[in-house]
Amino acid sequence: MDKQRRKFLKIAGASVVAGIGAPAVIKLTSTPALASGHGTPPAHGEAPAHGHGSSEEEAPKGVRLGMVIDLRKLHAQPELMDNAIEACIEAHNIPQLSEEKIKQEVKWIWKMPFNNVFTDYSAYHVSKKVTEHPAVALCNHCDDPPCVRACPTQATFKSKVNGIVGMDFHRCIGCRFCMAACPYGARSFNWQDPRPYIKKYNPDFPSRMKGVVEKCNFCGERLALGKEPACVEACGGSGAIVFGDLNDPKSELRAILDKEFTIQRKPTLGTKPSVFYIV
Amino acid sequence: MIEKTLKGKPAYWIWLAFLGMFMAIGAACYIRQYNYGLGMTGMSRDVSWGLYISQFTFLVGVAAGGVMLVLPYYIHNYKEFGRITILGEFLAIGSIVMCLLFIMADLGQPMRALNVVLHPTPNSMLFYDAIVLNGYLFLNILCGWVILTAEKKQVKPPKWIYFFVYLSIPFAVSIHTVTAMLYCGLPGRHFWLSAIIAPRFLASAFAAGPALIVVACLILKRVAGFDAGRKALNKIVTIIIYAALLNMFFVGLEFFVGFYSNIPGHKHALEYLFFGLEHHGHVYNNLVPFMWAFVILAFGSIAALSTRAAKENDFVLGMSCLALFVAFWLDKGVGFVLAGFVPSPLHEITEYYPTMNEIGVTLGVWATGFMVVTLLYKIAIGVEHEVEG
Amino acid sequence: MYNKGTIIPGLILFVLFVTFPIWANGLMTAGDLPKPELPPGGEKQCVMPAEYMRANHMQLLNEWRDNVLRDGNREILEIGGKKYPKGLQMACLQCHSEKEKFCDSCHTYAAVEPYCWDCHLTPKEAGSKEAIH
Numbered sequence: 001m002d003k004q005r006r007k008f009l010k011i012a013g014a015s016v017v018a019g020i021g022a023p024a025v026i027k028l029t030s031t032p033a034l035a036s037g038h039g040t041p042p043a044h045g046e047a048p049a050h051g052h053g054s055s056e057e058e059a060p061k062g063v064r065l066g067m068v069i070d071l072r073k074l075h076a077q078p079e080l081m082d083n084a085i086e087a088c089i090e091a092h093n094i095p096q097l098s099e100e101k102i103k104q105e106v107k108w109i110w111k112m113p114f115n116n117v118f119t120d121y122s123a124y125h126v127s128k129k130v131t132e133h134p135a136v137a138l139c140n141h142c143d144d145p146p147c148v149r150a151c152p153t154q155a156t157f158k159s160k161v162n163g164i165v166g167m168d169f170h171r172c173i174g175c176r177f178c179m180a181a182c183p184y185g186a187r188s189f190n191w192q193d194p195r196p197y198i199k200k201y202n203p204d205f206p207s208r209m210k211g212v213v214e215k216c217n218f219c220g221e222r223l224a225l226g227k228e229p230a231c232v233e234a235c236g237g238s239g240a241i242v243f244g245d246l247n248d249p250k251s252e253l254r255a256i257l258d259k260e261f262t263i264q265r266k267p268t269l270g271t272k273p274s275v276f277y278i279v
Numbered sequence: 280m281i282e283k284t285l286k287g288k289p290a291y292w293i294w295l296a297f298l299g300m301f302m303a304i305g306a307a308c309y310i311r312q313y314n315y316g317l318g319m320t321g322m323s324r325d326v327s328w329g330l331y332i333s334q335f336t337f338l339v340g341v342a343a344g345g346v347m348l349v350l351p352y353y354i355h356n357y358k359e360f361g362r363i364t365i366l367g368e369f370l371a372i373g374s375i376v377m378c379l380l381f382i383m384a385d386l387g388q389p390m391r392a393l394n395v396v397l398h399p400t401p402n403s404m405l406f407y408d409a410i411v412l413n414g415y416l417f418l419n420i421l422c423g424w425v426i427l428t429a430e431k432k433q434v435k436p437p438k439w440i441y442f443f444v445y446l447s448i449p450f451a452v453s454i455h456t457v458t459a460m461l462y463c464g465l466p467g468r469h470f471w472l473s474a475i476i477a478p479r480f481l482a483s484a485f486a487a488g489p490a491l492i493v494v495a496c497l498i499l500k501r502v503a504g505f506d507a508g509r510k511a512l513n514k515i516v517t518i519i520i521y522a523a524l525l526n527m528f529f530v531g532l533e534f535f536v537g538f539y540s541n542i543p544g545h546k547h548a549l550e551y552l553f554f555g556l557e558h559h560g561h562v563y564n565n566l567v568p569f570m571w572a573f574v575i576l577a578f579g580s581i582a583a584l585s586t587r588a589a590k591e592n593d594f595v596l597g598m599s600c601l602a603l604f605v606a607f608w609l610d611k612g613v614g615f616v617l618a619g620f621v622p623s624p625l626h627e628i629t630e631y632y633p634t635m636n637e638i639g640v641t642l643g644v645w646a647t648g649f650m651v652v653t654l655l656y657k658i659a660i661g662v663e664h665e666v667e668g
Numbered sequence: 669m670y671n672k673g674t675i676i677p678g679l680i681l682f683v684l685f686v687t688f689p690i691w692a693n694g695l696m697t698a699g700d701l702p703k704p705e706l707p708p709g710g711e712k713q714c715v716m717p718a719e720y721m722r723a724n725h726m727q728l729l730n731e732w733r734d735n736v737l738r739d740g741n742r743e744i745l746e747i748g749g750k751k752y753p754k755g756l757q758m759a760c761l762q763c764h765s766e767k768e769k770f771c772d773s774c775h776t777y778a779a780v781e782p783y784c785w786d787c788h789l790t791p792k793e794a795g796s797k798e799a800i801h
Contacts, residue, residue, distance in 0.1 A: 104322075150404070168737050173387065177405055183624050189317070193316060206757065210316035211317065224753075
C-alpha cells in the first residue's frame with residue numbers, strides 16, 4: 001500500500017513536471033532567435049527564405065488582421081485624419097475629457113507629431129513633410145503583445161480567430177499592468193465614470209465603467225457585421241488607411257506591403273506590430 | 280496569546296489611538312476613491328502607477344528583509360539572533376499586509392480582485408507575485424505563531440515547523456525577485472529593463488528591512504524593557520552596511536551603463552531623477568531633491584553606522600538606521616516606480632504629484648501596517664517577559 | 669449557569685440583531701412579488717423558453733459574452749424565423765426595450781445589482797445623448 005502510493009506520487013510528480021516543462025521547452029527551442037537581426041523583423045508572416053541558421057519564422061497560421069496607414073495621403077488631405085478620429089470616438093462612445101482632466105484622457109486613435117509616434121527614428125534634419133504634419137497612433141495589435149503577457153486575468157487577449165488584441169471589460173480588474181507593458185502608449189484607463197464625458201451615444205456599442213482599461217479593438221463589432229473599421233470607412237475610398245489580412249498573400253494589404261516601403265513603430269522590441277506606415 | 284494585546288501602559292493605548300486615527304482617515308479617503316474612481320489620485324494616462332504601487336514595491340523589500348535574521352539563526356546557528364528572529368517574522372507579516380492593501384487600493388475594480396485566481400494566467404508576473412506574497416504571509420504567520428507558542432510553553436518547537444522555516448528563506452528571496460520581474464520584463468521601459476533590478480531590490484531590502492528592525496529593537500528597549508542585546512544589533516548593522524553598499528554599487532552600475540553607452544533611452548530616467556530632464560524648453564525635475572536626499576542620507580548613514588559611536592550609542596545607531604530606511608524608501612518607494620514612466624512611450628513627459636486623498640489612503644495603509652506590527656510585537660514581548668518571569 | 673439574567677437576554681438580543689435583515693425585510697419592506705412587464709412590442713417568443721430564461725438568463729448572457737468577445741464567435745442565432753445577434757444591447761433590449769420595467773422589477777426586488785448597466789446602454793439612456801447616424 002505504502003509502496004504503491006509512493007510509486008503513484010512519483011509518477012504523478014514526474015508527469016506534472018513533464019506536462020509543464022515540455023511545451024515550454026518546445027516553445028523556447030522554436031523561437032526564431034535571429035529573425036529580427038537585420039533591421040526589419042519579418043513581422044508579416046512570410047520570413048526571408050535565407051534565414052540565419054534555423055531561424056525562420058513560423059509559417060503564417062490563420063487570419064492576422066493588420067493595417068497600412070499612408071501618411072502621404074493623410075498629409076495631402078488633412079481632414080481625413082480628423083474624420084477618422086471623430087468616427088472612432090462616435091463608434092465607441094469614447095469620453096472626451098475636459099482640458100483640466102486631459103492627463104487622464106481616453107483615446108483609441110489620435111494625432112501626434114511624427115517624432116513622438118516614431119521615437120526610434122532620428123529627428124535630426126528630418127524631412128519637412130514629416131515635421132510639418134502630424135502622424136497618427138493607435139494600438140498596433142502586435143503579433144506578440146506584451147500587454148497580453150502582463151495581464152493577470154486574460155482580460156486582454158489575442159484573438160485566435162483574427163489576431164486582434166481585444167479587451168474584455170467585464171474581466172479587467174484595473175491593475176494597469178498592461179499600460180506599463182505597452183511600448184506604444186496605446187492604452188487608456190477610466191480614471192472615473194466616463195459617461196458624463198461622452199458627447200453622443202452610439203446605441204449599438206456599450207460605454208465603459210470606471211476602473212477598467214480600454215483601447216482600439218480594430219472595430220471587431222463592425223467587422224462582424226461585414227463593415228470596415230470606422231477609421232477606414234471615414235477615409236472613404238482614399239486608400240489612406242487600408243485594412244486586411246496580413247497572412248493572406250492575395251489581400252490588398254499585402255499588395256501594398258510588397259510594393260511600398262513601410263515602417264513599423266519600435267520594431268526592435270520584437271512585438272511584431274500589425275500596423276504599418278508609409279511615410 | 281492574543282490577550283497580551285489587551286493590557287498595556289497608557290503610552291501603548293495612545294500610540295494605538297494615534298495609528299487608529301490615521302487608519303480612519305485612510306478609510307474615509309479610500310471610500311471617496313472607491314466611489315469616484317482612481318481619478319481621485321494624481322495618476323494619469325502617462326504615469327499610470329503612483330504612490331500605491333511604489334509603496335508596495337518598497338514594502339515587499341521590508342518584508343523580505345526579515346529573512347536576514349532568520350537565515351543566520353536557523354542556517355548558521357547564530358544564537359545571538361534567537362531573541363529577535365520573531366521580530367523579523369512579525370515585521371514581515373505587517374509589511375505584507377500593507378503590500379496587499381496597497382495593491383487593493385490601486386485596483387480600478389477591487390471587487391474583481393479574485394479574477395486573478397478565477398482566471399489564473401501563468402504568463403503574468405502578477406500571478407506569481409500573488410502566489411509568493413500570500414505564501415510568504417502564510418509561512419510567517421505559521422512559523423511565528425508556532426515558535427512563539429512553543430516558547431510560551433517552554434518546550435522545543437515541533438520538528439515539522441523547521442521545514443516551513445527553511446522554506447520561508449527562498450520565499451523571502453522570491454517575493455522580491457518576482458516583484459522586480461513585474462518591472463524588468465517590460466519592453467519599452469528602459470529604466471526598468473535591466474537585469475540588475477532584482478539583485479538591487481534584494482540588496483536594498485536586506486538593508487532597509489533590518490534597519491527598521493534595529494529601530495524597533497531600540498524603541499522596544501526604551502518602552503517595553505526588551506533588550507535585543509548589543510551583540511545582535513551590531514551584527515545586524517554589519518549586514519545592513521554590506522547590503523546598503525551593494526545597493527549603492529548597483530545604482531552606480533546603472534549610471535555607468537546609461538552614461539558610458541550614451542544610449543538616450545538608458546539615460547533619460549536617470550537624468551530625470553538626478554538632474555532634471557529638459558523637454559521642449561522645460562526642465563522636469565520634481566524628483567531631483569528626493570533623489571539627492573537619498574544619496575546623501577544613504578552614504579551618510581552608511582558612514583555613521585561604520586563608526587564606533589554607532590556600535591556603542593543607541594541614539595546614533597537608531598538615527599543612522601532611520602536615515603538609511605528613509606534613504607532607501609526615497610530610492611525605491613518614490614524614485615524607482617515613478618521614473619519608469621518618464622519619458623512616456625510617446626516621448627512626452629508627465630510629472631506625477633499625489634493628491635491629498637491619495638496621501639490619506641497611503642498614510643492609512645502605513646498606519647494599518649504599524650498597528651499590525653505593534654500588536655504582534657506586544658504579543659511577542661509579552662510572551663518573552665512571561666517566560667523570563 | 670450563573671449570570672443567567674444577563675446571558676440569556678443578551679443571547680436573544682444578539683440573535684435578533686444578527687437576523688435583522690431577514691425579519692426586517694420580511695415584515696416591513698417586502699412587497700408583492702414583482703411582475704416584470706413583457707415587451708411593449710408584444711413579442712411572445714424569446715431565444716429560450718421563459719422558464720429557462722427566468723432561471724438562467726445570467727449564464728446565457730455570460731456565455732454570449734465569452735462567445736462574442738473572447739472566442740470571436742458572433743454567429744447570429746435564428747430562432748423561430750427571427751434573427752438574434754448575441755448581445756445584451758443587440759438582442760435582449762431590442763424586445764425588452766424598457767429595462768426599468770423589465771430587468772429592474774426583479775433585480776430591485778431581489779436586491780441584486782448586476783453591473784451590466786455600468787457599460788451597456790439601455791434604449792432610454794442611449795436616447796439621452798443621441799448619436800447622428
